[in-house]
Amino acid sequence: MSDAAAIHVTRRLPDSVEARMRELFDTRLNATDTPMTRTELAVAMKTADVLVPTVTDKIDRELIEEAGDRLKLIANFGNGVDHIDVAAAVAKGITVTNTPGVLTEDIADMTLAMILAMPRRLAEGVRIIPDAHDWPGWSPTWMLGRRLSGKQLGIVGMGRIGQAVARRARAFGLAVHYHNRKPVAKRIEQAIGATYWESLDQMLARVDVVTLHTPHTPATYHLLSARRLKLLKPDAYLVNTARGEIIDEDALIARLENNELAGAALDVFEGEPRIDPRWVKLAKQGKVLLMPHMGSATIESRVDMGEKVIVNIRTFLDNHRPPDRVLPSML
Template sequence: MASGRLSVVVTRRLPDVVETRLMELFDVKLRSDDTPMSREELAEAMREADVLIPTLNDRIDNGLIGQAGPQLRLIANYGAGVDHIDVATARQRGIQVTNTPGVLTDDTADMAMALILAVTRRIPEGLAAMQGGNWDGWAPTSFLGGRVAGRRLGILGMGRIGQAVARRARAFGMQVHYHNRNRLRAEIEDGLEATYWESLDQMVARMDVLSINCPHTPSTFHLMNARRLKLMKPSAVIVNTSRGEVIDENALTRQLKAGQLAGAGLDVYEHGSQANPDLRSMPNVVMLPHMGSATVEGRVEMGQKVMLNVKTFADGHRPPDLVLQALD
């Protein structure tokens, strides 16, 4: 801090307006290209910086935190999820961790609804036929999908995003059901016209569509395992805009290949960008490259949250989005 300003390292390219403002406020080292940092580059950044601004691609484990310099006092994550950061070890080392909750609620809920429609109405199949020049004209039995109105939607995880999905689903005439670690307050539940299921097993066995909206934690890893996936109706559809690790991807692939699930809409994958290759060839599987938060407005608002957290920290106050512990 020779210049009197915090030394900040950003691990990925951010929207121009965010990078410009960061340079105005802090002594910032920006990423010149949009590739993830190597582990060695992350370790060097943590040895030099007062503040690290990582993204979900950067695994900040206890080994890296152990290499951090004594001046590193804040990891201001660009994103809501912090399962890639060893929050407990960071706190033991006196390093605060912040995130950007709330700003991507509507964007992610929009994408969940888009995937529900895409799978049930076979939109990608129609798109492929048109783009490939393989459409010979309308026919009474071609590209038959299913009506979403009246279908039972089960929401796994009824936080901000789950509730936003519920509001959208009700507008489409779907029946909303949910399983959550804690039941919602009666007034919220009534407002969403949502039915609570204490038993996840019983809920998934009765749903037409299942939307995954819970975070990845040790308790939610493979929450949708092979046994639970087999409980779902063969006519059911599963959609995931949360974290890929919540679903056993290999078990899901087997269910789909066996015709024991009608389809899947996936924006996230268990092993990051390395999705099960068998999923790519299935016409009833809609796969997106983690686009749930990919709006200009959302990404800029994430940056604004990061800057507010860093500026508040620099002023000697508690950052507003301080993560006290990893979710469990």
């Protein structure tokens, strides 16, 4: 396969990335930025040598099995690959790559912003002045939130992002606890002052804020199940900038509606972009902070993601192993 290989990009990318891809490859772009339909994806996968999808593209086993013989690389624009059946792709001889590492700091920043926003009721506060015709002014007992310093933070998933969140959390006076498949290296634990919990259930029952940083896999689907959500303290907060499917949304909504949880801040949702209307109602009541999947939405991260995609494609076309190859055993 040569650099003249056909590259099909499913969504709009930053201008500098698209310009570089057009310069290097025979690139077909999505000028409208409208998510491709399943039929359009099927056509692209029959005619392209390399597909560059995003999280909005569901590349399942059926589409992969029907793909043309030309398709040899799926160079995902994003870190998560839960929208791609990696096992089916590998079985068909298609290499899958992603863009790890470039989103860490931006998602950690957003996570801390959401952790700060819920206890201090920032989302409610910013609506007061624009919406109120006659704000009565300061009062000693009005819009009271909760202090963050001294609280216990539970991090579920201590990878790159979890560690970046832990470093930031310490600066705000939070005690850091974490659950992971296995403990991180002692030097990392000591550097971020984190306490490991082998039992997720035990950690959930003891912390004041829970933040999720695990990938969506069959093992993490509804990791925070109805049973586990009941373990959270009534005055605890839940933050999710990972994937919506990690939480049982129906169970979480029920606990919030019944005032059995202090609040939640969510940047991702099950079945997005569809949003359960109950979330909107809870947001108006000040019980949740809802963000439109923008945890990694910085110019810098999007350009860095694009550059990683280009490196993976060029390496593959040069008949070398791409640096960010994803295998089923890694998921």
